[in-house]
Amino acid sequence: MSAVLTIARRELSSYFRSPSGWIIIALFLFLTGMVFGRFVLVPGRAASLRDFFAVSGWLLLPVVPAISMRLLADEIRSGSLESLLTAPVGGAGIVLGKYLGAMLFFIAMLAPTGVYIIILERTSTIPIDLGPVIAGYLCLVLTGGLYLAIGTLASSLTGNATLAFLVTLFIVLGLMLASAAAEFVPPWARQAFHAVSLPDRTSDFAKGVIDSAHVVFFVTVSGWSLIVAAGVTEWRRWR
Secondary structure: OHHHHHHHHHHHHHHHHOHHHHHHHHHHHHHHHHHHHHHHOOOOOOOOOHHHHHOHHHHHOOOHHHHHOOOOHHHHHHOHHHHHHHOOOOHHHHHHHHHHHHHHHHHHHHHHHHHHHHHHHHHOOOOOOHHHHHHHHHHHHHHHHHHHHHHHHHHHHOOOHHHHHHHHHHHHHHHHOHHHHHHHOOHHHHHHHHHOOHHHHHHHHHOOOOOHHHHHHHHHHHHHHHHHHHHHHHHHHHO
16 A cells, blocks of 8 residues: 555656646636636626536546546656566556546645635625535546546556547547437437436536435446556556
């Protein structure tokens, strides 16, 4: 476990040591600030972050793949993955450490958006309902965790970070558009498309509803993505 934490700590610090990490944070805060100012902080409207959380999946779409694209791809390209694989940590430990570091950076990126709650509290005459806020942030963490897990898998398959970014982007985009695409597939396949549609699942969180089925979906898909990534990484050890 100490090796996993060491990898996670090194990964987390690498984001803050490079300009790309700060650019990712700036881009995310710019996008969220635009949504907050345009659709949430509107005179006469109820003090609610529902609109902000409703589009959270789209807000994360250009940002999270940029966090995950270099996780393993850079190690493969530079050849440093081989030295990691000779250390007393398996492929699962490497993947878990990398993913944990990326998740910690993602949570740090979300933290400044907490100021939106303070702004709503100060500008509204009616106290904000914290229930939907908690559900919305849980949705953000689960959605970001899913994107990062898919990105980790994509990054384990190639030494090209740009390709890993594009693969992650298109997989996530497919999940975002699955519900709309269901109208163009045979009736027997529509239920499957709706089942993997992310907007269908995140909309309940935005309303303040925490459905255990949605939580299980996010955790399961994220877990399987990491398991496959660990298998690919372990295969590189024995190849």
